[in-house]
Amino acid sequence: MLRDRELVLPCAEADPAFLLSREWLVTNGLGGYASGTIAGVPTRKYHGLFVPNLTVPKGRYLLISRCDEEVTLEDRRSILGGVEFSDTHMESDTHWHLQEFRLDHRIAVWRFDLGGRVLEKSVFMVQNQNTVCVRYRLLAGEPLTLCIRPFVSFRRHDDLPSREIDRPFVLSICQGRHEVQLAHTPLVLRMGLRPRHGVFVAEGRHAADFLYRIERSRGDPHYESAFSPGCFRDTLARDRPLAFVASTQPWEALEFDVGAALAAERRRTRRLLARAREAVGDPFAEQLVMAADQFIVLPGARLEESVLADAAGRELRTVIAGYHWFGDWGRDTMISLEGLTLRTGRWREAGAILRTFANYVQDGLLPNLFPEGERQALYHTVDATLWYFHAISRYLESVDDRSALRELFPVLESIVTHHLQGTRFGIRVDPADGLITAGTEDLPLTWMDAKLDDWVVTPRRGKPVEIQALWYNALELMADWARRLGQPDDAYREHARRCREAFNRRYWNPASGCLFDVLDGPDGDDAAIRPNQIFAVSLPHAVLAENRWPAVVQTAMRHLLTPYGLRTLSPEHPDYKRSYHGDLRARDAAYHQGTVWPWLLGHFIDAFLRVHGDRQAARRLLSGFEAHLHEAGVGSISEIFDAETPFNAHGCIAQAWSVAEVLRAWIVTNELAH
Numbered sequence: 001m002l003r004d005r006e007l008v009l010p011c012a013e014a015d016p017a018f019l020l021s022r023e024w025l026v027t028n029g030l031g032g033y034a035s036g037t038i039a040g041v042p043t044r045k046y047h048g049l050f051v052p053n054l055t056v057p058k059g060r061y062l063l064i065s066r067c068d069e070e071v072t073l074e075d076r077r078s079i080l081g082g083v084e085f086s087d088t089h090m091e092s093d094t095h096w097h098l099q100e101f102r103l104d105h106r107i108a109v110w111r112f113d114l115g116g117r118v119l120e121k122s123v124f125m126v127q128n129q130n131t132v133c134v135r136y137r138l139l140a141g142e143p144l145t146l147c148i149r150p151f152v153s154f155r156r157h158d159d160l161p162s163r164e165i166d167r168p169f170v171l172s173i174c175q176g177r178h179e180v181q182l183a184h185t186p187l188v189l190r191m192g193l194r195p196r197h198g199v200f201v202a203e204g205r206h207a208a209d210f211l212y213r214i215e216r217s218r219g220d221p222h223y224e225s226a227f228s229p230g231c232f233r234d235t236l237a238r239d240r241p242l243a244f245v246a247s248t249q250p251w252e253a254l255e256f257d258v259g260a261a262l263a264a265e266r267r268r269t270r271r272l273l274a275r276a277r278e279a280v281g282d283p284f285a286e287q288l289v290m291a292a293d294q295f296i297v298l299p300g301a302r303l304e305e306s307v308l309a310d311a312a313g314r315e316l317r318t319v320i321a322g323y324h325w326f327g328d329w330g331r332d333t334m335i336s337l338e339g340l341t342l343r344t345g346r347w348r349e350a351g352a353i354l355r356t357f358a359n360y361v362q363d364g365l366l367p368n369l370f371p372e373g374e375r376q377a378l379y380h381t382v383d384a385t386l387w388y389f390h391a392i393s394r395y396l397e398s399v400d401d402r403s404a405l406r407e408l409f410p411v412l413e414s415i416v417t418h419h420l421q422g423t424r425f426g427i428r429v430d431p432a433d434g435l436i437t438a439g440t441e442d443l444p445l446t447w448m449d450a451k452l453d454d455w456v457v458t459p460r461r462g463k464p465v466e467i468q469a470l471w472y473n474a475l476e477l478m479a480d481w482a483r484r485l486g487q488p489d490d491a492y493r494e495h496a497r498r499c500r501e502a503f504n505r506r507y508w509n510p511a512s513g514c515l516f517d518v519l520d521g522p523d524g525d526d527a528a529i530r531p532n533q534i535f536a537v538s539l540p541h542a543v544l545a546e547n548r549w550p551a552v553v554q555t556a557m558r559h560l561l562t563p564y565g566l567r568t569l570s571p572e573h574p575d576y577k578r579s580y581h582g583d584l585r586a587r588d589a590a591y592h593q594g595t596v597w598p599w600l601l602g603h604f605i606d607a608f609l610r611v612h613g614d615r616q617a618a619r620r621l622l623s624g625f626e627a628h629l630h631e632a633g634v635g636s637i638s639e640i641f642d643a644e645t646p647f648n649a650h651g652c653i654a655q656a657w658s659v660a661e662v663l664r665a666w667i668v669t670n671e672l673a674h
Contacts, residue, residue, distance in 0.1 A: 475495050
């Protein structure tokens with residue numbers, strides 16, 4: 001339930017399977033995170049209490065895989081947290097004691113009943129700092145002894161789990177400062193209790209060969225071992241809360257009061273909610289505003305960017321595409337920008353994101369992604385660059401930032417020129433018809449980009465339908481912007497006219513009453529019914545003739561629409577996959593061959609409103625997501641769903657464009673606001 005700006009999940013007498021199927025996530029604004037299951041038992045290799053995004057070595061590293069709390073009551077010891085083993089045996093007592101889990105703004109909170117003693121545990125990360133805090137309060141009952149035992153892994157979060165139990169960890173203690181270092185590496189973990197009471201018991205313990213059930217279900221390596229250097233032990237009383245703090249920051253930065261830091265985090269999130277004026281008073285929208293905050297980050301692993309930005313007096317921002325394993329992707333960032341920033345009142349961050357990506361445009365292309373821990377971007381995309389125009393247009397409609405237009409316009413001019421002349425990966429305007437063609441045999445360039453070894457699942461080489469819609473939209477925008485800046489706009493208008501004329505002449509497929517998905521491919525024209533045609537109606541400058549809009553919307557409703565987004569392929573197609581499961585090959589085969597993507601629903605609703613204008617009916621298309629906030633990644637929206645009932649969630653537990661487009665569409669369909 002959503003209660004007074006909190007998302008509450010009752011857990012009393014819950015089945016352990018329920019607790020293992022719900023995941024939590026808190027982030028720090030640098031791309032780092034803390035995440036796990038509500039049960040405290042890790043089920044995937046990415047779960048960890050402390051996963052900072054580091055500059056040296058670069059990337060996100062799982063430093064603390066989990067942190068167990070051991071409570072002794074009378075003669076019985078209970079473990080809050082723990083692990084699962086291959087025989088499904090769990091070393092955990094969480095399900096016996098957990099009464100409630102809730103999200104207090106951006107803070108994950110558990111409430112346990114321990115034989116009449118009520119223990120509250122809160123996890124949050126310090127904003128823009130690689131520090132995690134776990135705060136404990138006794139709300140009722142007699143004092144108890146709490147033993148906090150961290151287990152360390154010190155591997156990059158996307159590396160294969162390690163079963164090695166003899167890794168050379170070095171523990172050092174000096175004047176109450178506890179450090180763990182992995183020998184011969186720069187990785188150092190600093191940790192301790194606040195306030196500095198209690199004792200540290202240096203009792204090394206290995207947890208060998210515990211299980212990650214999600215990795216097992218995917219056919220991936222699924223056993224790991226971890227090491228605990230000891231435990232922090234202290235007495236918890238009603239008037240004496242305590243906290244466990246772990247960090248990679250210098251010790252001088254860790255001399256803070258955890259209660260004050262917690263209050264500061266609450267004040268920060270209250271300010272975020274106040275700025276999101278279109279969401280205020282709507283519990284569902286407010287929760288999505290909180291979820292949106294997790295994706296807007298400083299590129300924490302690319303220190304040199306921050307130095308250059310500071311020297312130029314500019315802010316630096318990017319967007320994490322999804323947790324746990326995605327970094328910043330150009331396509332996802334531009335599609336997400338309106339929902340994450342403009343609909344939440346974060347115009348300054350929006351401008352910073354657009355300017356940040358302008359620095360990386362090469363050969364007329366926006367970066368596709370920055371690989372984990374790397375500085376150099378990869379550019380194998382045809383659509384990310386064109387979504388950049390759309391994101392800028394949404395920004396300029398929300399903010400009268402003429403300096404941004406003047407600054408970015410030369411970059412946009414160069415992009416158009418490169419596309420007209422031809423750039424990497426066969427991306428060019430075909431002079432015969434003014435449409436964009438793109439593709440190489442070994443790389444997928446559109447958002448349908450699943451690839452395994454040499455197998456490109458949905459190659460879509462040739463002239464994909466959404467690329468023409470984006471190209472036409474970009475040309476019309478350039479013409480408008482050129483006129484605003486007092487520059488010639490005739491050439492842009494002419495290119496747009498040729499594109500639109502060719503599009504409406506060539507893309508209509510009378511046999512199916514909708515649009516072709518790809519023209520002029522290696523095997524001819526592709527008539528597969530996919531959601532990509534919806535952008536020919538939804539974008540501000542629609543390339544498709546208006547009299548054909550209803551047919552496209554009706555086709556999408558009949559073949560693709562589900563309660564959680566649009567299918568990526570019609571069920572009538574022989575390559576259609578109804579579920580996303582199995583090993584990597586099976587999952588990639590389904591990724592864009594039926595699997596449902598929530599972000600597509602935003603543009604479908606834009607098209608639906610253009611045709612029908614019924615905001616109430618459009619709002620009903622979003623109703624399934626309110627319950628979903630209590631599933632999978634609690635408080636957020638998953639990356640993908642199965643194509644058929646019961647539409648199980650898969651992929652990332654928190655996906656930027658899922659949150660962004662559902663939030664944007666929710667606000668757009670608010671009848672009271674219109």
